[in-house]
Amino acid sequence: MSVTLALALAAAQMQGMDHAGHMPGMTMPMHRPAATPKPKPRAVKRPTRHRATAMPMPEVAACSPEHAAMGHCEAPASIPATGPSEPCPPEHAAMGHCTAASRDAMASGTALPVGNAPAPAAPAPIYADRVWGAGAMAPARARLRQEHGGMTFTQVMLNIAELQPRGGRDGYRWDGAAWFGGDVDRLVVKSEGDGRFGTRTSGEVQALYSRAIGPYFNVQGGVRQDIGANRRYAVAGVEGLAPYWFDVEATAFVSDHGDVLARVEGYYDQRITQRLILQPRAELNLSAQQVVQDRIGAGLVDAELGVRLRYELHREFAPYVGVSWERAFGATRRLRGDDGGAVVALGVRAWF
Amino acid sequence: MTSDHDTAARFGRRDLLRAGGVLAASACAPTWAQSGSAGIAARPEVSGDDIHLRIAHQMMTIDGRRRHAIGINGSVPAPLIRLREGQTVRLHVENALDEESSIHWHGLLVPFHMDGVPGVSFPGIAPRSTFTYQFPVKQAGTYWYHSHSGLQEQMGLYGPIVIDPATPDAAAPAREHVILLSDHSQLHPHTIFRKLKQQGGYFNYQKQTLAGLLAGRDQPAGERRAWGKMRMDPADIADVTAATYTYLVNGHGPRDQWTGLFAPGERVRLRLVNASAMTTFNVRLPGLAMTVVAADGLALRPVTVDELQIAVAETYDVIVTPDDDRAYALVAESVDRSGMALATLAPRVGMRTAAPPLRPRPLATMKDMGMGAMAMGGGEATPAHDMTDHDMAGHQMGGHAAAGHEMGAMNHSMRDFANAPEVKRSPTVQTIAPMPVDRTGEPGQGLADVGHRVLTYRDLVAAARNPDVRAPDRALRIHLTGNMERYMWAFDGEKLNEVTAPFAFLENERVRVTLVNDTMMGHPIHLHGHYFELVTGHGEHAPRKHTVQVQPGGTVTFDLTADAVGDWAFHCHMLYHMHAGMMQVVTVRPRGEGAA
Numbered sequence: 052m053s054v055t056l057a058l059a060l061a062a063a064q065m066q067g068m069d070h071a072g073h074m075p076g077m078t079m080p081m082h083r084p085a086a087t088p089k090p091k092p093r094a095v096k097r098p099t100r101h102r103a104t105a106m107p108m109p110e111v112a113a114c115s116p117e118h119a120a121m122g123h124c125e126a127p128a129s130i131p132a133t134g135p136s137e138p139c140p141p142e143h144a145a146m147g148h149c150t151a152a153s154r155d156a157m158a159s160g161t162a163l164p165v166g167n168a169p170a171p172a173a174p175a176p177i178y179a180d181r182v183w184g185a186g187a188m189a190p191a192r193a194r195l196r197q198e199h200g201g202m203t204f205t206q207v208m209l210n211i212a213e214l215q216p217r218g219g220r221d222g223y224r225w226d227g228a229a230w231f232g233g234d235v236d237r238l239v240v241k242s243e244g245d246g247r248f249g250t251r252t253s254g255e256v257q258a259l260y261s262r263a264i265g266p267y268f269n270v271q272g273g274v275r276q277d278i279g280a281n282r283r284y285a286v287a288g289v290e291g292l293a294p295y296w297f298d299v300e301a302t303a304f305v306s307d308h309g310d311v312l313a314r315v316e317g318y319y320d321q322r323i324t325q326r327l328i329l330q331p332r333a334e335l336n337l338s339a340q341q342v343v344q345d346r347i348g349a350g351l352v353d354a355e356l357g358v359r360l361r362y363e364l365h366r367e368f369a370p371y372v373g374v375s376w377e378r379a380f381g382a383t384r385r386l387r388g389d390d391g392g393a394v395v396a397l398g399v400r401a402w403f
Numbered sequence: 404m405t406s407d408h409d410t411a412a413r414f415g416r417r418d419l420l421r422a423g424g425v426l427a428a429s430a431c432a433p434t435w436a437q438s439g440s441a442g443i444a445a446r447p448e449v450s451g452d453d454i455h456l457r458i459a460h461q462m463m464t465i466d467g468r469r470r471h472a473i474g475i476n477g478s479v480p481a482p483l484i485r486l487r488e489g490q491t492v493r494l495h496v497e498n499a500l501d502e503e504s505s506i507h508w509h510g511l512l513v514p515f516h517m518d519g520v521p522g523v524s525f526p527g528i529a530p531r532s533t534f535t536y537q538f539p540v541k542q543a544g545t546y547w548y549h550s551h552s553g554l555q556e557q558m559g560l561y562g563p564i565v566i567d568p569a570t571p572d573a574a575a576p577a578r579e580h581v582i583l584l585s586d587h588s589q590l591h592p593h594t595i596f597r598k599l600k601q602q603g604g605y606f607n608y609q610k611q612t613l614a615g616l617l618a619g620r621d622q623p624a625g626e627r628r629a630w631g632k633m634r635m636d637p638a639d640i641a642d643v644t645a646a647t648y649t650y651l652v653n654g655h656g657p658r659d660q661w662t663g664l665f666a667p668g669e670r671v672r673l674r675l676v677n678a679s680a681m682t683t684f685n686v687r688l689p690g691l692a693m694t695v696v697a698a699d700g701l702a703l704r705p706v707t708v709d710e711l712q713i714a715v716a717e718t719y720d721v722i723v724t725p726d727d728d729r730a731y732a733l734v735a736e737s738v739d740r741s742g743m744a745l746a747t748l749a750p751r752v753g754m755r756t757a758a759p760p761l762r763p764r765p766l767a768t769m770k771d772m773g774m775g776a777m778a779m780g781g782g783e784a785t786p787a788h789d790m791t792d793h794d795m796a797g798h799q800m801g802g803h804a805a806a807g808h809e810m811g812a813m814n815h816s817m818r819d820f821a822n823a824p825e826v827k828r829s830p831t832v833q834t835i836a837p838m839p840v841d842r843t844g845e846p847g848q849g850l851a852d853v854g855h856r857v858l859t860y861r862d863l864v865a866a867a868r869n870p871d872v873r874a875p876d877r878a879l880r881i882h883l884t885g886n887m888e889r890y891m892w893a894f895d896g897e898k899l900n901e902v903t904a905p906f907a908f909l910e911n912e913r914v915r916v917t918l919v920n921d922t923m924m925g926h927p928i929h930l931h932g933h934y935f936e937l938v939t940g941h942g943e944h945a946p947r948k949h950t951v952q953v954q955p956g957g958t959v960t961f962d963l964t965a966d967a968v969g970d971w972a973f974h975c976h977m978l979y980h981m982h983a984g985m986m987q988v989v990t991v992r993p994r995g996e997g998a999a
Binding site for chain 1: 503515516520521522523524525526527553597598600601602605608609610611612613614628631632633634818830831832833834868869871872873874875876877878879886888889891893898899900901902904905906907908909912915936937938939940941942943944945962968969970981982983984986988990992
């Protein structure tokens with residue numbers, strides 16, 4: 052930007068605003084930009100009779116209140132000393148709710164009732180274009196809007212990342228999510244799963260579009276790919292913060308074979324101290340039908356109930372110990388031949 | 404001036420602290436901000452008709468630790484700009500950063516295109532370029548200036564402005580100190596903002612806990628359940644806390660303990676400026692009464708108090724008279740009492756004071772939630788008139804009186820849009836105050852029961868008659884809305900990036916504006932280019948302000964004369980609230996000019 056031009060424009064603008072008449076001691080550059088094609092805006096050219104009265108200073112000069120308080124001079128007689136808060140503010144008095152006790156009660160200024168003039172139509176907020184040009188202002192305006200509410204962020208959260216010692220057949224479990232986007236629209240990637248070292252891993256990855264539908268809840272839709280099984284699903288779900296601070300999530304899945312599954316999960320963070328936090332957690336899987344090759348029976352498939360006690364060394368990094376109880380139900384239990392049970396969990400909750 | 408680097412090299416950190424971090428910390432501080440300052444009257448930093456300011460990265464030392472900052476002319480806080488009413492000043496601002504910058508003159512009535520808000524008043528100051536601001540100085544008093552670009556303000560780009568009256572005030576105190584309060588973090592401001600977006604309560608280490616419940620602290624179990632059901636956290640008093648902030652006086656931490664000098668028995672004017680990004684301060688000088696003589700730069704009828712709350716971007720001038728030959732502490736506690744800024748007034752350099760302990764942090768009440776006069780768990784004084792007229796602004800608006808008189812049938816839903824027809828139904832709106840009340844007669848969160856006199860807005864009375872005493876032409880209601888869980892903030896539920904139309908005014912139109920705080924957090928609302936008169940029962944001596952704190956669940960009403968044609972920024976001065984979207988543009992157009 053040309054500084055000279057800026058200055059010249061500024062000077063021209065101020066002359067246009069007719070400040071000079073009201074500004075004692077003001078020296079205004081006399082030169083006008085020789086080649087400024089832009090006409091001076093009509094708006095700012097008109098004298099603003101108002102400005103002179105907008106300066107309260109001269110009235111104070113005679114006897115500033117602090118002087119009066121010090122006994123150096125007399126404050127204007129009409130001014131009462133400041134007392135405690137008025138019991139009946141004038142705007143209330145004006146509505147007949149109480150009787151004004153104000154010693155200023157001259158029904159002027161802020162004591163007057165409000166009129167009902169119509170609001171003016173809203174113009175485009177582009178007045179600065181007249182001074183700096185639309186070309187200079189447009190990108191600044193776009194940046195202003197983007198920087199005030201339109202920014203995007205990322206969070207990667209591993210709520211569960213743990214070892215489950217089982218005397219030689221140690222297992223592991225993970226559950227996490229990442230999001231990228233703005234306040235309302237986000238891309239969400241979720242993953243969860245478990246396994247035993249040296250044998251199978253079962254798990255999944257979901258890629259979802261997430262949209263805020265209220266202050267607390269998001270609806271989500273996308274796809275899920277299983278790990279360790281060649282299975283894909285369409286996903287639709289809702290997640291958010293329920294009353295009493297429960298984090299809850301409910302999701303439905305339709306596989307590429309048409310099988311319908313569902314999952315409900317939730318947890319609660321109970322602060323014991325500022326850094327020691329107990330997280331009870333539950334996850335239930337359901338199925339509308341039996342899917343033999345995935346060892347899923349109809350009805351309630353399996354459940355995981357856990358309690359994990361973490362210590363937040365940092366908000367972002369909290370080692371934990373916990374107990375996890377897992378069990379399959381009904382037909383699933385028969386298909387899997389596994390009674391489940393409780394295991395100790397050692398892990399870390401981490402995010403960035 | 405000894406370079407900071409040299410000083411740091413000669414002493415270990417422990418030595419620095421012992422010898423008075425004063426020396427090291429002062430090395431990069433401007434004269435007025437130097438500890439042991441005899442006062443600003445002795446030596447203004449920058450003044451005259453042509454003032455040169457250079458914005459650049461630098462290091463600063465706080466409590467013996469070196470921190471990265473952005474400063475002006477090599478100093479953080481930026482130099483004191485001392486002006487005289489009636490002069491025309493040219494401020495040549497060089498941006499030596501690799502990003503855009505800007506300076507906004509907070510509270511100064513300048514032509515709109517000199518106001519310094521990129522995208523509203525001008526295009527901004529491009530990297531490695533110089534911009535010259537020029538404007539007539541039309542007022543006197545205490546003001547400040549800061550960057551309006553990105554989050555640079557949090558990194559140190561702020562400084563005080565003192566304007567001397569055109570006619571020298573012979574009886575003014577001979578001694579005066581600028582007390583510039585601010586908050587500094589080692590975290591980059593973008594990191595702070597990201598953490599807040601990821602976890603709204605990230606910086607709050609004073610939440611309610613099970614251990615606290617068992618020990619009988621904070622809310623009892625039943626009340627916790629009731630609040631939990633509403634997903635409201637009563638311990639959410641400040642978003643960013645001492646967990647990351649060090650609170651500063653004139654750029655000095657509590658251990659540096661900035662010291663201002665006085666002679667026992669003399670009157671000392673303290674020009675208080677809250678230049679924080681996010682911190683509401685409660686200011687007191689134990690053992691000294693403060694006589695408040697100006698707010699936001701303009702003279703008041705003096706009112707004497709023991710403590711005052713200063714919201715972000717407000718200024719107060721107070722006069723103290725320390726009689727004894729001893730050091731007095733100046734304590735500025737953050738509103739959540741997680742930390743404090745500490746300074747000393749002393750007759751001699753080297754005298755220190757002990758920091759008083761932090762008082763217990765307050766908990767939000769039903770009233771803070773906008774439950775108004777129905778509040779039960781409050782403990783805060785309720786002005787009697789609130790009981791019968793909690794929805795005054797509704798009456799004025801005509802079509803919105805439903806909530807007014809039907810106390811029995813009141814809908815206590817915390818998110819009933821019938822209580823706020825102006826508000827857009829969006830995820831930005833977590834709650835709508837069902838019964839917001841005018842809280843200008845209250846001293847601020849946690850100050851109702853401190854056992855001494857605390858300033859309220861209703862105590863403020865303008866010394867001079869208001870320049871415009873016409874009745875307002877119309878009323879306008881603006882809701883302050885937010886969502887702590889998603890860290891979204893907006894006016895009327897619309898973030899700036901979503902806003903389609905500005906708040907429009909006609910030139911010289913006088914409008915009664917009511918701000919309704921639908922959130923559980925105080926918001927210091929600032930309108931650029933104008934003063935407005937608070938409707939607090941003082942007729943034509945209404946206090947005139949450029950920034951007003953709207954208490955949680957409360958309302959503030961002011962009369963505005965839109966006398967400055969142009970486009971103006973209007974926003975919450977909590978930096979991260981503004982950044983999250985709590986900002987809009989106010990347009991003032993000549994009558995008959997059409998919608999352009």
